[in-house]
Amino acid sequence: xxxxxxxxxxxxxxxxxxxxxxxxxxxxxxxxxxxxxxxxxxxxxxxxxxxxxxxxxxxxxxxxxxxxxxxxxxxxxxxxxxxx
Numbered sequence: 075x076x077x078x079x080x081x082x083x084x085x086x087x088x089x090x091x092x093x094x095x096x097x098x099x100x101x102x103x104x105x106x107x108x109x110x111x112x113x114x115x116x117x118x119x120x121x122x123x124x125x126x127x128x129x130x131x132x133x134x135x136x137x138x139x140x141x142x143x144x145x146x147x148x149x150x151x152x153x154x155x156x157x158x
Contacts, residue, residue, distance in 0.1 A: 082108055 084092070092107050101107040141149070 092104050095101060096104055096107055101110065139146070
């Protein structure tokens with residue numbers, strides 16, 4: 075995969091935190107740390123986006139079908155009893 079160089083500025087506090095983490099050996103470099111942090115943030119954002127879309131879908135479905143699953147099953151059984 076082709077990589078693109080991006081310039082990132084952070085305050086001194088974050089810079090020291092990143093350097094400390096890299097010194098502990100968790101990451102090979104500051105760049106690797108930043109890349110991992112960006113990947114994590116993207117995953118979190120995408121997860122939140124999907125959750126929001128799923129919640130909206132659930133609200134739309136609930137608005138069209140206000141009965142609970144249990145109520146729908148009971149009504150279907152009552153209709154079957156009437157037919158039989």
